[in-house]
Structure formats: structure tokens, C-alpha cells
Amino acid sequence: MINLGWGLVWTIINLIVLYLLLKKFLVGPVLGVMEKRKAMIAQQLENARVTQQKAEELKGHYEGALASAKEESAQILEDAKADAKQVSERMMKDANEQAAKIIEAAKTTAEQEKRNAMQGAKAEIAGLAMEAARKLLENGSSEEGNQMLYDQFLAKAGDGNDTDIH
Amino acid sequence: MAVLVLLSVILVRNLKVENPGKKQLALEAFIGFLNAFFEGILGDEGKRYIPYLITVALYIGCANLIGLFGFKPPTKDLNVTAGLAIMSLVLIYYAGFRQKGAKKFFMGFAEPMPIVTPINIMEIAIRPVSLCMRLFGNVIGAFVIMELIKMIVPVIIPIPFSFYFDVFDGLIQTYVFVFLTSLFMKEQME
Numbered sequence: 001m002i003n004l005g006w007g008l009v010w011t012i013i014n015l016i017v018l019y020l021l022l023k024k025f026l027v028g029p030v031l032g033v034m035e036k037r038k039a040m041i042a043q044q045l046e047n048a049r050v051t052q053q054k055a056e057e058l059k060g061h062y063e064g065a066l067a068s069a070k071e072e073s074a075q076i077l078e079d080a081k082a083d084a085k086q087v088s089e090r091m092m093k094d095a096n097e098q099a100a101k102i103i104e105a106a107k108t109t110a111e112q113e114k115r116n117a118m119q120g121a122k123a124e125i126a127g128l129a130m131e132a133a134r135k136l137l138e139n140g141s142s143e144e145g146n147q148m149l150y151d152q153f154l155a156k157a158g159d160g161n162d163t164d165i166h
Numbered sequence: 167m168a169v170l171v172l173l174s175v176i177l178v179r180n181l182k183v184e185n186p187g188k189k190q191l192a193l194e195a196f197i198g199f200l201n202a203f204f205e206g207i208l209g210d211e212g213k214r215y216i217p218y219l220i221t222v223a224l225y226i227g228c229a230n231l232i233g234l235f236g237f238k239p240p241t242k243d244l245n246v247t248a249g250l251a252i253m254s255l256v257l258i259y260y261a262g263f264r265q266k267g268a269k270k271f272f273m274g275f276a277e278p279m280p281i282v283t284p285i286n287i288m289e290i291a292i293r294p295v296s297l298c299m300r301l302f303g304n305v306i307g308a309f310v311i312m313e314l315i316k317m318i319v320p321v322i323i324p325i326p327f328s329f330y331f332d333v334f335d336g337l338i339q340t341y342v343f344v345f346l347t348s349l350f351m352k353e354q355m356e
Contacts, residue, residue: 003244004244006245008249011246011250015225016253018221019218019222022217022224023217023221030194030198031197031201034197034201
């Protein structure tokens, strides 16, 4: 039991054979599978990271788009408001102008009318005076006649026929 | 040996990368444990020797535990432990030689000081002898004591002793053997 012999050589050969067999059938496949799994996990993590990055990017993109859309809508609203204000102001101004014009025209017309009336009245008065003068010349001058003429004149050009208040 | 190979073939037959079964998980945990243990000692450059060390660990482990089933442990034969030790010796110096190249390998004997060169050369013989004798002595000692206990009290009493001498001592000697082998390899590779 203590002395060395051929058993030593057989042991070594056995060990080498066992080593080759176990390497082929046990250690190799198991470690290979573990290695593969490790690689797969790493790959998946990498994938996840890439996907997340992409998603992050997209999110940023969309957020930017949303913000710009908001801005745009605000801009549009602002523009519309400004437009409406301008339009209403213009309309107001136009209306005012028109009203002023109308008033002006009315005033002018009234003035004209008044002047015409005055003119008419003056002509009438002149006519009346001429009539009275003619009558007076026809009938001769007398106290009676003067009084009558005066009355007549008053009656024709008196308050009742006065066009002007003053 | 045939049992080990057969078992490996059966266990390894349908390994999957995804959704491993319980059997596969246990196997992977076991092999992964051994692998991590040796990798921790040897580092990256020693990866190629790991399958051999795992083989030796399984071989000695099974050889020591086989006493539980009533067989004589093969490791109580000096020839077997000497064979294992010689293989370790070859592996240790091969690893160093491969890692460092011829010149640095032979210069390595004069380190850390030239004066220790004889001791380093003696170590070539001392290491395998110590590995071989440690394993042999432990196993034959345990075997002899177990036989004696069985002769005196054949029932019940041998059980606790069997736990110590067959299981604990066997596994510890396995651990020591592969641990020292990988440690020496690491030392040589540096």
C-alpha cells in the first residue's frame, strides 16, 4: 500500500481521461450555458438601455412639438385678438366719421333751409312793403289809409306768419 | 469514474439558456461555485486550468465520500494520491512556464533573493510530496479509525464518526488539495 507502482501511472492516465471527458460533458457545456446566459442578459440590458434612450429622445421630441404647438396656438389667438380689435376700432372710427358727416350734412342743410327761409321772408317783406307803398301811392296818403296799411302789414307780417322766432 | 461521466452526460443533456429547470439550476450553482472559487484564486489568466481543477475536485471529493457506501476510498492508495500530486506538479510548473516564458520562469527560482534558490528548487519536490502525503495520510487515517470503530461497535456508533471522518475530513482534504494546487499555480504565474 505504501510502495509506488504501476498504479501511479494508471491513476494519471485515468485522471487525464476523466479530465477530458468531464471537460467535454460537464464543465464545458455548463460554463458555456452560463456564459451564454450572461451574454444574453448583457445584450438584453443593452437593448433595454438603447430602447429607453430612444424613448427618452422621442419624449423630448414630442414635448418640444407640444410646446411649439402651444406657443403657436397662443400666437394665433393673440393675432386673432389683435385683428378683431383693429377691425372693431376701424368700424367704430368709420361709424363715428359717418355720423359726424351726417351731422355735418344735416347742419349744412338746416343752415341752407334757414337761409332760404330768410331769403323768402325778406322777399315777401320787400314785396309787402312794395305793395303797401304802391297802395299808398294809389290811394293817396291819409291818416286812415296809413292806419289801415299799417294794420294790414302787421296782419300779414305779424306773429302768425313769422317764420323766425326772433 | 464511469458513474461521474455518465452522471455528467445525463445532467448536461438538455441545458437551456433560458428558463433553466431546477436540476439545471442546481448543477449550474454547483459548477458556478467551483468556477468562481478557482477564478477568484487564479484570475483571468488561469481560466484555462479551471476545468482540470474542477475535475480533480470532483474526483477527490467522490473518492473520499465513496467510503460512505462501503467502498474502500481509492485515495487511501498512495499511488493515486501520488498520481494526483504529480499531475498538480506538472500543472503548476507548466502554468508558470507558459505564463512567463522560459527565461523569466527559470529566473523565478532566484526570487525574492538569489540565496533562496536551493529552497525554491527543493520546493519542486516538496510540494507534490506534501500534497500527496497530506491527502494519503488523512484518508488512510480516517479509514483505519473507521475500521477500528466498526470492529468494536458495528452499529449506531460509527454514524457520527462517519460524518466526521468520511464527509467532513474528505471534503476538507478535497478543498485543501485543489486550493493549494491553484494557489501554487497562481504563485508560479506571478
